[in-house]
Amino acid sequence: MISAAEAEVLRADDRRFEAMRKGDWATLDASLADDLTYVHSSARLESKKEHLANLRAGRPHYRGIAPRDRIARVDGNVGVVNGVSEMHVENDGKELRFTIRYLAVYTKVGEQWRMLAWQSTRQPDA
Numbered sequence: 001m002i003s004a005a006e007a008e009v010l011r012a013d014d015r016r017f018e019a020m021r022k023g024d025w026a027t028l029d030a031s032l033a034d035d036l037t038y039v040h041s042s043a044r045l046e047s048k049k050e051h052l053a054n055l056r057a058g059r060p061h062y063r064g065i066a067p068r069d070r071i072a073r074v075d076g077n078v079g080v081v082n083g084v085s086e087m088h089v090e091n092d093g094k095e096l097r098f099t100i101r102y103l104a105v106y107t108k109v110g111e112q113w114r115m116l117a118w119q120s121t122r123q124p125d126a
Contacts, residue, residue: 003074009081010081012106012113013083015027015031017067018065021065025052030114032114033109035116036118037118038118041100058090059092061091063090063095065086068085069083070082070083071083079105079113080105084101084102084123085099085102098122098123099123100122101120101121103118105117
């Protein structure tokens with residue numbers, strides 16, 4: 001059984017993924033901490049400003065995101081999610097499907113959980 005705080009962090013994770021997929025920039029902006037550190041599975045590092053600008057430009061365009069096997073932990077105002085996600089992206093005219101293992105760190109600002117850090121690793125093809 002997960003705690004109420006852990007469930008809140010998982011809902012924040014879902015909202016952020018959905019905003020990325022739909023191109024809901026206002027929701028995505030509100031879901032990310034201003035001092036975000038975002039590391040893609042390619043090892044590319046982005047700030048919040050860079051991350052939002054690249055997503056708006058379709059670099060990459062997330063067509064599908066299917067998280068699974070997630071565990072959330074909360075300690076005070078910090079929430080951590082470890083999970084796996086199936087990714088379907090379009091980048092430079094190419095469609096790619098791959099699986100990542102990820103770590104997302106959230107911080108509670110007021111009543112809202114905002115993602116502070118993201119790190120993902122692409123899983124080898126089976």
